[in-house]
Amino acid sequence: MMTGQAKENVRAHVWISGRVQGVFFRASTVDEAAAMGVAGWVRNGSDGRVEAVFEGEKSAVEAMIAWCRKGPPAARITAVEVTWEKPKGEHGFEVRH
Template sequence: MTDSDRVRAHVFVTGRVQGVYYRANTRDTADERGVAGWVRNLEDGRVEAVFEGPESAVESMVDWCHEGSPAASVTDVEVTYEEPTDEEDFRIRY
């Protein structure tokens, strides 16, 4: 894959997204779809994530964020596209 084939989405998810396994489900879903990046909880109750990889896989992760884990209740998803930074795997940040 060339750098031009990769995209990077920086996402902020609002709603009931902490304490509902949102991060773990994000990691598992990203791994299944071959997307690199990271996810973490923010002090204001939101979840922040970065998805990097093939455009179709990254877009599927952004779409997935609108539903999230089964117990989540998402009210908003903000997405900004950035230059890829060669993320190699997907991890939960603490």
């Protein structure tokens, strides 16, 4: 019989569409990820979307995805696509270029 349960770490690769560039989406995502204790990265895509990877406890990653559905105040989100992947051991959270 197992005593206690290991926290399940997950990885979500997320693409956010809408008015998401030029509205502090990346900076706000960094702040939100730090508050949630989620690792990964965020960057502007060449197609006008924002792309992000969130890795950490399932509940925290799900909370980040929920946050992406509204984003910072000036953003207007039209779609959020999520692909679940095997965790790669991300550390920290950064803006990629």
